[in-house]
Amino acid sequence: MLIRVGEARAQLDNRAFTSPEPGNVRFGIAGPDFVRTRENADSLAASRASSQGPRAIEKEGDLRLALNSFGFFKDNEYFNQIVDGYTLFGWQLNPQLVYYPTKDLRLEGGVFLWKDFGNPVLQQARPTYRATWTTGRHQFVLGNTRPNLNHGYIEPLFNFERVMLNPLEEGLQYRYLSPRLWMDVWVDWQRQQYRYSTYQEEIAGGLSSSYRLSGDDNDWQVSVPFQFTATHKGGQIDTLDKPLQTLLNEAVGLSLRHSLSGSNIQGIRFNGYVLGFQDYSFAFQTPFKYGRALYLNTTLETRYANVMLSYWQGSRFIAPLGGDLYQSLSRTVSNPDFIDRNRHILLVRLLRDFHISDAAALTVRVEPVYDFNAQLLDFSFGIYLNFRQEWLLGNIGERVRAGQ
Template sequence: MAVKPEYNQNFRIGLNAFGFTRNNEYFNDIADGYTLFGYHFNPKLVYFPAEFVRLEGGVFLWQDFGNNRFTQVRPTFTLKVQKKNYALLFGNLEGNLNHGYIEPLYNFEKVINDNLETGVQFLLTRERTKLDAYIDWERMIYPRDPFREEIAGGLTLEHTLWQTDSGWRLGLPLQFTAQHKGGQIDSSDLPLLTVFNGATGFNLEKKLHTRFWQSLYTKNYYVVNKEFSNVPQLAFEQGHGLYLNAGVQTKLANIMLSYWHGQNYVAEKGGRLFQSATTSFLHPGYLEPDRKLLILRVLTDVKLLDNLFLTVRFEPIYDFQNPRFEFSNSFYLHYNTDLFVSKVKQ
């Protein structure tokens, strides 16, 4: 959501189109295998009342191929105030993959299945520090509603501890998500639910000064989960995990090898493969307290036009507890631009 001084008093038309296909060839008892295939389309009218303010409204359309009806039709609205080092958003947030979460905390597929986040967000960008803090109001309740109010939120932070001119960089990441389900005016018999997931560790990167080999990196996290509900509702009240990654960025692809060892780990927003409690409707109640995975990720981003990108992912997975190879493959087309319409005369 660009805010530029030269856009002051501009009316523009925004277009955000996202085509996706993702095929999960999973046969384990934790996460079901399935295919996602369709598109999101979000046209919007944008006005810049000042050189640091962006106001936009539109409609979000989501259609899965093979379904003659739209899966979702929702209005969108964002007010963004942006200064030199920070931005404040109200309405639809810059969420999902923009947060920069690791997958044990935040499911990559939310960019398809739960694309819109609504609430308030604060972004801070400085030379050595990047922060994203937000509240996502997921479900509103009114008197006597038969369901609970649902609120989510979190924070991602990375601070550069050490950086050299030769290309070395050491970063300290901190991430957490929190969910709360409850309320005082609903008629639901379900008790309050409060859940926390967090991660910290270190990221070490070395830039390579060649045309093909661009960088080497390792990203390593210790992950925890804790339920604070008065009446426990999840399969495990607390757990933890170790998430180790090493990779190389080349001109053609980003190749990363990941190791996950989780014990009693559950995360309502996290990737399904990393859970110790099943998310599968085929195997309800299945638990795997000690879960170990090895994941190879091959990721390619191709710039087709200035605002059009193609992303291809191939991710074979080895499950140590249930020895077998599984995989997912996907590609995405993303087009996002603003088109000038007119300028308000002063």
């Protein structure tokens, strides 16, 4: 039996970017960081629902055509010394064939195309392959893992813009889902090294999890998220005289959501996190050996939009995979050596998903940010179109049996 699974999320509601039905998402319904009810979380056999969507139960021999399409426009009007102002504007397309050798094993193969507007050349044209085996509450993925926002990280640990700038991850992934515990463990093999290479191998990975403390039917839903990321550059078969680098980040927090019965306001959420950074390299290449941060978020869920207030206080914080705004080291072109040792910012976010069809949704986000140290107000504005759908072409097994 195929059971639908709620989408795990961190401080932002990114379900339009991760749900198999981007347009079939209602504000304030699914609680953050946990699956709300036992009925929709009994088995990760349903985790197919977090990757394929509700449809007829998969059968051995099914052959499907899948199309993932993502259009994006993000304008960063930033004039600070930590992150550049720039615009991301383009389209990504991933058509695939999907085959089920058994009902629990899903094989996907296709091509990923990425075109930036204003550039006549494709940014990427890459083959994609994914094998997903689901058994009970466990899911194993080999090949192109379910990347970026699917991990459910908070933005300081995992940059939202990776959905546009680093859309593919390749490696291994393990996912676990029970009525109370959600967990995603992954490894992204970013750069392969060969004998006599003139570059280092690069690996990223981590763990994202959340444990729900409250009962299924409580108006107050409470969970404890724990997240961890690691990046490594090294290798033993290159020709470089360059030291290894290993950087770690972690976050632990508390997530609460209160359901409201009003026609205009559906709920209120709070997410608070304590974060850390450590440099475990043999020879330090960063100006800090360790750092820490505090990240507080309050969200009002309404029928019109989600309104979110976020406060960040970071001390010597570095996260290689994290959002640019939260770093103590500059990532700008014009001020690469700038350091904001104790960073304080406040963000206000207006977030809205517009239903087009069950397969499509338009997301609009306006995010002003105030830098207390620089006494500077910047903002970003984004529009995103997500489309995902599958069509059953037929059942190869049934055709073979019919022809015998």
